[in-house]
Amino acid sequence: MSLPLKVGMFGGGTVGGGVYEIMEQTKKELFKAGGVDVTIAKICVRDVNKKRSFELEKHTTMVTDYDEILEDDSINCVVELMGGVTHAKDVVFKALKKGKHVVTANKALLAQLLPEVKSLVAENAGTTLGYEAAVCGGIPIIHNMQGSYVGDSIQSVMGIMNGTTNFMLTKMETEGADYAAVLKEAQDLGFAEADPTADVEGHDVQAKIALLAKLAFGQDVALDKVPCAGISNLSSTDFACAKMMGCTIKLVGTAALGESKDKLAVFVSPVLVPLGGPLASTRGPGNVVVVRSENLTESVYAGPGAGRYPTANSVVNDIVRLARLGAAGTPPPFPLERPLELEPDFEACFYVRVTAADGLGVLSAVGAIASEAGVSVHSVLRGGEGGGGGGEEAGVVSLVVKTDSCLRSQVGAFVDGLKGKKVATADPVVMSIL
Amino acid sequence: MSLPLKVGMFGGGTVGGGVYEIMEQTKKELFKAGGVDVTIAKICVRDVNKKRSFELEKHTTMVTDYDEILEDDSINCVVELMGGVTHAKDVVFKALKKGKHVVTANKALLAQLLPEVKSLVAENAGTTLGYEAAVCGGIPIIHNMQGSYVGDSIQSVMGIMNGTTNFMLTKMETEGADYAAVLKEAQDLGFAEADPTADVEGHDVQAKIALLAKLAFGQDVALDKVPCAGISNLSSTDFACAKMMGCTIKLVGTAALGESKDKLAVFVSPVLVPLGGPLASTRGPGNVVVVRSENLTESVYAGPGAGRYPTANSVVNDIVRLARLGAAGTPPPFPLERPLELEPDFEACFYVRVTAADGLGVLSAVGAIASEAGVSVHSVLRGGEGGGGGGEEAGVVSLVVKTDSCLRSQVGAFVDGLKGKKVATADPVVMSIL
Ligand SMILES: NC(=O)c1ccc[n+]([C@@H]2O[C@H](COP(=O)([O-])OP(=O)(O)OC[C@H]3O[C@@H](n4cnc5c(N)ncnc54)[C@H](OP(=O)(O)O)[C@@H]3O)[C@@H](O)[C@H]2O)c1
Ligand SMILES: NC(=O)c1ccc[n+]([C@@H]2O[C@H](COP(=O)([O-])OP(=O)(O)OC[C@H]3O[C@@H](n4cnc5c(N)ncnc54)[C@H](OP(=O)(O)O)[C@@H]3O)[C@@H](O)[C@H]2O)c1
Numbered sequence: 001m002s003l004p005l006k007v008g009m010f011g012g013g014t015v016g017g018g019v020y021e022i023m024e025q026t027k028k029e030l031f032k033a034g035g036v037d038v039t040i041a042k043i044c045v046r047d048v049n050k051k052r053s054f055e056l057e058k059h060t061t062m063v064t065d066y067d068e069i070l071e072d073d074s075i076n077c078v079v080e081l082m083g084g085v086t087h088a089k090d091v092v093f094k095a096l097k098k099g100k101h102v103v104t105a106n107k108a109l110l111a112q113l114l115p116e117v118k119s120l121v122a123e124n125a126g127t128t129l130g131y132e133a134a135v136c137g138g139i140p141i142i143h144n145m146q147g148s149y150v151g152d153s154i155q156s157v158m159g160i161m162n163g164t165t166n167f168m169l170t171k172m173e174t175e176g177a178d179y180a181a182v183l184k185e186a187q188d189l190g191f192a193e194a195d196p197t198a199d200v201e202g203h204d205v206q207a208k209i210a211l212l213a214k215l216a217f218g219q220d221v222a223l224d225k226v227p228c229a230g231i232s233n234l235s236s237t238d239f240a241c242a243k244m245m246g247c248t249i250k251l252v253g254t255a256a257l258g259e260s261k262d263k264l265a266v267f268v269s270p271v272l273v274p275l276g277g278p279l280a281s282t283r284g285p286g287n288v289v290v291v292r293s294e295n296l297t298e299s300v301y302a303g304p305g306a307g308r309y310p311t312a313n314s315v316v317n318d319i320v321r322l323a324r325l326g327a328a329g330t331p332p333p334f335p336l337e338r339p340l341e342l343e344p345d346f347e348a349c350f351y352v353r354v355t356a357a358d359g360l361g362v363l364s365a366v367g368a369i370a371s372e373a374g375v376s377v378h379s380v381l382r383g384g385e386g387g388g389g390g391g392e393e394a395g396v397v398s399l400v401v402k403t404d405s406c407l408r409s410q411v412g413a414f415v416d417g418l419k420g421k422k423v424a425t426a427d428p429v430v431m432s433i434l
Numbered sequence: 435m436s437l438p439l440k441v442g443m444f445g446g447g448t449v450g451g452g453v454y455e456i457m458e459q460t461k462k463e464l465f466k467a468g469g470v471d472v473t474i475a476k477i478c479v480r481d482v483n484k485k486r487s488f489e490l491e492k493h494t495t496m497v498t499d500y501d502e503i504l505e506d507d508s509i510n511c512v513v514e515l516m517g518g519v520t521h522a523k524d525v526v527f528k529a530l531k532k533g534k535h536v537v538t539a540n541k542a543l544l545a546q547l548l549p550e551v552k553s554l555v556a557e558n559a560g561t562t563l564g565y566e567a568a569v570c571g572g573i574p575i576i577h578n579m580q581g582s583y584v585g586d587s588i589q590s591v592m593g594i595m596n597g598t599t600n601f602m603l604t605k606m607e608t609e610g611a612d613y614a615a616v617l618k619e620a621q622d623l624g625f626a627e628a629d630p631t632a633d634v635e636g637h638d639v640q641a642k643i644a645l646l647a648k649l650a651f652g653q654d655v656a657l658d659k660v661p662c663a664g665i666s667n668l669s670s671t672d673f674a675c676a677k678m679m680g681c682t683i684k685l686v687g688t689a690a691l692g693e694s695k696d697k698l699a700v701f702v703s704p705v706l707v708p709l710g711g712p713l714a715s716t717r718g719p720g721n722v723v724v725v726r727s728e729n730l731t732e733s734v735y736a737g738p739g740a741g742r743y744p745t746a747n748s749v750v751n752d753i754v755r756l757a758r759l760g761a762a763g764t765p766p767p768f769p770l771e772r773p774l775e776l777e778p779d780f781e782a783c784f785y786v787r788v789t790a791a792d793g794l795g796v797l798s799a800v801g802a803i804a805s806e807a808g809v810s811v812h813s814v815l816r817g818g819e820g821g822g823g824g825g826e827e828a829g830v831v832s833l834v835v836k837t838d839s840c841l842r843s844q845v846g847a848f849v850d851g852l853k854g855k856k857v858a859t860a861d862p863v864v865m866s867i868l
Contacts, residue, residue, distance in 0.1 A: 001762030022585040022729065030584065033770045138730045140582040148574040150464065150758075151456040151750035278736065281715045288734075295456065295747035296572045296737055300722075302712065303733035313729035316585035321765075324584075328435030329763030336467045 001326040003076075004037040005101075005319065008069030010044045010091050011081030012062070015105055015133065017053040018312030019079065023319070024057055036323045040079075042069050070094045077322065079315065080104040085112055096120040096127050101327065103318040105133035105311055111207035115220055118334055129333040130318030135208045136161050136287040138310025139303040140317065145215035145291075146331040152295040154216040156256035161208045163285030163305045164192045164199040165231055165251045169270075170283045173248045178236050191285065201230035202251060202268040209253030212289070213266045216255060218338035221266050225342050229269040233429050237383040238353060241400045244381060245351075247272040248280050249431065256346065263343035272351050272433040278302065279434070348432035350375075350403045350411045353383060354418055355426040358397040365423045366399060373414035376404040396425060402433070435760040437510075438471040439535075439753065442503030444525050445515030446477045446496070449539055449567070451487045452746030453513065457753070458491055470757045474513075476503050504528050511756065513749065514538040519546055530554040530561050535761065537752040539567035539745055545641035549654055552768055563767040564752030569642045570595050570721040572744025573737040574751065579649035579725075580765040586729040588650045590690035595642045597719030597739045598626045598633040599665055599685045603704075604717045607682045612670050625719065635664035636685060636702040643687030646723070647700045650689060652772035655700050659776050663703040667863050671817040672787060675834045678815060679785075681706040682714045683865065692777060699780035706785050706867040712736070713868070782866035784809075784837045784845045787817060788852055789860040792831040799857045800833060807847035810838040830859060836867070 009016055023040055030036035040060050048062040056062065069075055070091065078095035080102065082088050088109045095102050097120065104110070110117060110131055121129050132142045136159065145157075160166050164186060171182040183200070186192035198204050206228045210221040231251050242249050252271040257264055273279040278300045282288040287305030292298055304310040322330050356362045363380065370377050383398030403411065411430055418424035443450055457474055464470035474494050482496040490496065503509055504525065512529035514536065516522050522543045529536050531554065538544070544551060544565055555563050566576045570593065579591075594600050598620060605616040617634070620626035632638050640662045644655040665685050676683050686705040691698055707713040712734045716722040721739030726732055738744040756764050790796045797814065804811050817832030837845065845864055852858035 001760075026585045029770075034766055036584075139733065140578055143581065144574055144578070147577065147755060148751055149747075150470075150754040151460045152747055276715060276717075278715065281710060281712065283710075295743040297744070299573065299735075299737035301733075301735060303730055309729040310731070313583075313586050317582055320584040321581060325759070325763050325765065326435075329759050331759065332468055336463075 001329060002035040002037065002324055003322060003326040005039070005077045005323045006075050007038060007040045007077045007079055007319065008042045008044065008072065008075040009040055009079040009081065010069070010088070011083070012043045012045045012052055013081070014308050015311045015315065016043065016081040018308040019081065019315045020054050022309070022312055022316050030320060034324045036320055038319060038323050041075060042072070044069055066091060070098060075100065077101040077103065077319070079319065080106055081315070083108070085109050089113060092117065093120060096124050099124055099127055101128050101322055103130040103315055103322070105131070105315055107134040107207045107211060110134055111210045111223055114211070114214060121333055126327055128322060128327050128330045130322065130330065131333070132318050133311045133314035135211050136289060137304060137306040138313055139287055139289060139301050139305065140314065141212070141289045141301050142215065143317070143331070144301060145212065149291070149293055152293045154257070155292045155294065156254065157212045157216045157289065157291050158252055158254045158256070158279070159209070159212070159289035160250050160279060160282050160287055161205050161253050161289070161305060162199055162251060163287060164196070166282065166287070167191050167285045169231065169249055169251065172234065172236065172239050176236050176239065179232060179234055200232050202228040205251060205253040205268045209255055209266055209268060212253070213255035213264065214334060216291070217257065217264055217340060218335045219264055219340045219342070220337070221342065225266070227267045227269070227344055229430070231270050233427065234270060237398050238429060241351070241353070241381050241383055242272050245272060245402070245433070247274055247433065249273070250279050250282070252279065258343060262341060264340045265343050265346040267346070270431045272431055274434060345407050345409045347405055347407055349378065349405050351431045351433055352401040352403065352411060352414065353429040354399045354401065354424050355428070356397055356399060356423055357425055358395050362397065362399065362423065365421070366401065366418065369417035369421060369423065370401065370403070370414050373417055374410045375406050375414045378402045378404045408432070435763060436469040436471065436758055437756060437760040439473070439511045439757045440509050441472060441474045441511045441513055441753065442476045442478065442506065442509040443474055443513040443515065444478045444503070445517070446479045446486060447515070448742050449745045449749065450477065450515040452742040453515065453749045454488050456743070456746055456750050464754060468758045470754055472753060472757050475509060476506070478503055500525060504532060509534065511535040511537065511753065513753065514540055515749070517542070519543050523547060526551065527554060530558050533558055533561055535562050535756055537564040537749055537756070539565070539749055541568040541641045541645065544568055545644045545657055548648060555767060560761055562756060562761050562764045564756065564764065565767070566752050567745045567748035569645050570723060571738060571740040572747055573721055573723060573735050573739065574748065575646070575723045575735050576649065577751070577765070578735060579646065583725070583727055586727045588691070589726045589728065590688065591646045591650045591723065591725050592686055592688045592713070593643070593646070593723035594684050594713060594716050594721055595639050595687050595723070595739060596633055596685060597721060598630070600716065600721070601625050601719045603665065603683055603685065606668065606670065606673050610670050610673065613666060613668055634666050636662040639685060639687040639702045643689055643700055643702060646687070647689035647698065648768060650725070651691065651698055651774060652769045653698055653774045653776070654771070655776065659700070659778075661701045661703070661778055663864070665704050667861065668704060671832050672863060675785070675787070675815050675817055676706050679706060679836070679867070681708055681867065683707070684713050684716070686713065690780065696775060697777040698774045699777050701780070704865045706865055708868060779841050779843045781839055781841055783812065783839050785865045785867055786835040786837065786845060786848065787863040788833045788835060788858050789862070790831055790833060790857055791859055792829050796831065796833065796857065799855070800835065800852065803851035803855060803857065804835065804837070804848050807851055808844045809840050809848045812836045812838045842866070
C-alpha cells in the first residue's frame with residue numbers, strides 16, 4: 001500500500017540539507033526495496049542564492065514563496081525544517097488544512113501548540129504527522145513510544161535529551177572543571193550557542209519531556225506547567241560530592257506517574273544518577289531515554305541527540321514510513337487523552353548544597369530548619385571550603401545535605417528557611433537523587 | 435485501516451499465558467484508542483486439563499487439534515508460541531499457506547528455515563509475519579531494524595542477546611567467581627537449564643545474530659556458517675586480566691560489514707569490551723544491541739531479553755500493530771537480498787590465554803610461534819599461577835597475549851602452533867578485544 005510522495009520541504013539548512021542528501025542517495029534502492037517513491041520537488045528557503053551543502057537535482061526547484069508549495073496540489077507531503085514557531089506554524093497549519101501530510105523536526109512548535117496541531121490532524125482526515133526528529137534527534141524514541149508499549153503500562157520516562165549540557169556535565173565530571181570554563185569550551189567548539197540559555201536553563205529539555213509525557217501518558221502538558229531547573233549553578237564541589245555518593249550529575253527530563261496512577265509529575269532538573277547505570281553511562285553529546293513500564297521493567301534507547309545526519313535520518317524514517325506503508329500504515333501520532341492530574345510535587349531523596357558562613361552553630365541551625373520543614377536529614381557532607389564552588393569566599397563553607405525520602409515542596413520550604421534565616425549565604429543547589 | 439483479528443494461539447505456557455493476560459487486560463482500552471479489535475478465540479496446547487496461570491474468558495476455547503485453528507477460516511491470525519521446530523514448522527507453514535497472518539517468538543524456527551519462511555510470506559500475498567519476540571525478548575529491535583535505518587547504511591550489529599550467560603558473566607566479573615560455581619548458581623535460580631549447552635556454548639545467540647544479520651544486511655545466513663564460541667572455558671583469570679586491560683568479558687553476537695562493504699562477518703564469541711561502554715554496562719540477565727551506522731554513528735537498545743511479560747509484550751506489539759494498521763501497515767518482514775560474501779575471517783586485536791608448563795623458555799617459545807603465524811604481540815600479561823583458572827595445576831603458568839590487530843585465522847594458526855609444539859598444555863582461550 002505504498003503512497004507516492006511529492007514533497008515540498010521548508011528549510012535547506014543543517015537538517016534539510018541532510019534530508020535532501022540522504023533521500024537522493026538512497027531513493028533508487030528504496031524504490032527497489034519497497035516501491036518507495038519519494039520526490040523532493042521543491043525546497044523553500046529564505047535566500048535561493050545562498051551556497052548550499054548539496055547539489056540540486058533537476059527534479060527539485062528552490063523557492064522562497066510558501067504558497068509555491070502550500071498551494072501546489074500535486075505536493076502531498078510537507079517537510080518543515082525551518083525552525084522557529086511563527087512561520088513554521090503558518091506552514092504546518094496550512095499544509096494540514098490543505099490535506100497534506102506533515103513531517104517536522106520542530107519541538108518548539110509542537111510543544112507550544114500541541115492541542116492545536118492535534119486537532120488539525122484529527123479534523124483533516126487522512127493527514128498524518130511525523131515528528132520523530134523533534135525529540136532526541138537520531139533516537140527513534142517517538143516511534144517506539146507509539147508502538148512498543150501498546151499493551152504495557154508506562155510508569156516513567158526519563159532522559160538526557162540535550163547534547164550541549166551533557167557535553168558540559170561530562171567535562172565537569174571527568175576533568176573536575178568548573179561551569180564557566182566548560183561553557184566557554186562548549187561555545188568555542190560550537191556545541192553551545194552564544195546565548196546558551198535555552199540549553200543550560202533546561203528549556204530545550206522542557207519541550208521534549210512535555211512531548212514524551214504526551215506520548216507516554218496521553219496528557220497534554222503545557223510548558224509553563226513543567227518546573228525547570230538548569231545547570232548553571234552547579235560547581236565542581238557538586239561533582240566531587242556526587243562521586244562520594246557513587247553518583248554523577250545529569251540534566252534529566254522526567255515524566256513519572258505517582259503510585260496512585262492518577263497524578264503525573266513532569267519536570268526538568270539536574271539529578272544525581274548512580275554510576276554504572278544507563279544515564280551516567282551516557283557521555284558527551286549523547287542522548288538517552290529510559291522507560292520504566294510494567295511489562296518491560298526498564299528499556300533504554302541511546303544514540304546521538306542532534307546533528308545533521310542523525311536528525312535527518314529520523315526525518316527520512318518518517319517520510320519513508322509514510323511512502324512505504326501509506327497513511328494507514330503510519331501509527332496515530334498521539335495517544336488517547338487520559339484524565340491525569342499534573343502534580344508539581346514529587347517524592348525523592350534530595351541533595352541540597354548549602355553555602356553558609358563558617359562557624360560553630362551552622363550544622364545545628366541547618367538541622368533545625370530541616371526539621372521545621374519536615375525534612376529528615378540522612379547525612380551531611382562537608383564540601384570544599386573556600387574554593388569549593390564558583391567564587392566562594394574564604395570563611396564560607398559548603399554543607400551537602402542528603403535528605404531521606406521527602407517531597408520536593410518540603411525541600412522548597414527547607415531552602416526558604418535557610419535563606420529566610422540567613423543561614424545560607426547564597427541560593428542552595430537542590431537536586432533529586434535517583 | 436484497522437483489521438479485526440480473530441486469533442488462534444499455539445501455546446499457553448510462559449509466553450502464551452502472558453500474551454493472553456495482557457491482551458485480555460488491555461483489549462478494551464486498545465479498542466477505544468485505535469479501533470483495535472483482537473479476540474483470542476482458540477488456544478492450542480498439549481493438555482487442556484493442565485492448570486493454567488490465566489483465567490479463560492468465555493470467548494476463548496482450549497483445543498489440542500491443530501486443525502481446529504488452521505482449518506478455521508474465521509481465524510485470520512496465528513500466534514505460534516509452542517517452541518521447537520518440528521511442530522511449529524507445520525503450524526507456521528500451513529497458516530501462511532492458508533493466508534493467515536503469523537506472529538511467532540520462535541527464533542529457532544526462523545533461523546533454521548528463514549529462506550522457506552520468506553518464500554511462503556512472499557507467495558501468499560497479503561500475509562504478514564511478526565517476530566519481534568524472537569530476538570532479545572522485550573527489546574523492540576526487529577521493528578527498529580525494519581524501520582529506523584531506511585535511509586541509513588548499517589556497518590555492524592553487535593549484542594548481548596542471552597540473559598543466562600550474561601547473568602553468569604556478571605557474577606564472574608563482580609564476585610570473582612569461577613565458571614562452575616556461577617553455572618550451578620544460575621541453575622539453582624532457574625536462570626540456566628539442566629542442560630545449559632544451548633546458552634553457554636552460544637547456539638542461542640547464533641540463531642539471533644543470524645536473524646539480525648538478515649535484517650541489517652539482507653543476507654541469508656545459514657546457522658552452520660556462523661562460527662560460535664561459548665563461555666565454558668573462561669576462568670576468573672580471564673576476568674582479572676580483562677580488568678587490568680580496562681575491560682570486562684561479554685558473550686557477544688556480531689555481524690559486521692568489512693571495509694570494502696562486500697564481505698560480511700557473522701560470529702558469536704566472548705569478547706573483551708571496554709568498561710563504561712554500553713556492552714559492559716549491561717548487567718545481569720539484561721540484553722543490549724548496539725548498531726553502528728553511517729547516519730547515526732552508534733545507537734543502543736537495551737532491555738530485558740526474556741521472561742514472561744517482556745516477551746509477551748513484544749508479541750502483543752506485533753498483534754496490535756497488525757490489528758491497528760492492517761496488513762498494509764506492517765513493515766515488510768525482511769529486507770531485499772544483497773549480494774554479500776560471508777567471510778569467516780575478521781580483523782581485531784585478540785586476547786589469547788595460554789596455559790603452559792612454567793619454565794624459562796616459555797615466553798620466547800610463545801613469541802616465536804606468534805611470529806610464525808604472522809601475529810604481532812602487543813603485550814604479555816602473566817595470569818595467576820597455579821590457582822589462576824579452573825583446575826590449573828602447580829607448575830603451570832597462564833600467559834595472556836594481547837595481539838596487535840590481525841586476522842582471526844592468524845590467531846587460529848598461532849593457537850594450532852602452541853598446541854602442535856606442545857607449548858600449550860590446554861586449549862588456549864581466544865577472545866577478540868573491542
Ligand atoms: N540541527 C540539529 O541538530 C537539530 C536537531 C533536532 C531538531 N532540529 C530542528 O530542525 C529544524 C531545522 O534546524 P536546522 O539546524 O536545520 O536549522 P538551519 O540550519 O538554521 O536551517 C534552517 C533552514 O530554514 C530556512 N528558513 C528559516 N526561516 C525561514 C523562513 N522564514 N522562510 C523560509 N525559509 C526559512 C533557512 O533558509 P536559508 O538557508 O535561506 O537561510 C534554512 O535553510 C529546527 O526546528 C530545529 O529545532 C535540529
Ligand atoms: N520464555 C521466554 O522467556 C522466551 C523468550 C523469547 C522467546 N521465547 C520463545 O517463545 C516460545 C514459547 O516459549 P515458552 O517459554 O512460552 O514455552 P513453554 O512455557 O514451554 O510453553 C509452551 C506451550 O506450547 C504448548 N505446546 C508445546 N508443544 C506443543 C505441541 N506439540 N502441541 C501443542 N501444544 C504444544 C505447551 O502446551 P502445554 O501447556 O499443554 O504443555 C505450552 O502451553 C519458544 O519458541 C521460545 O523460544 C521464549
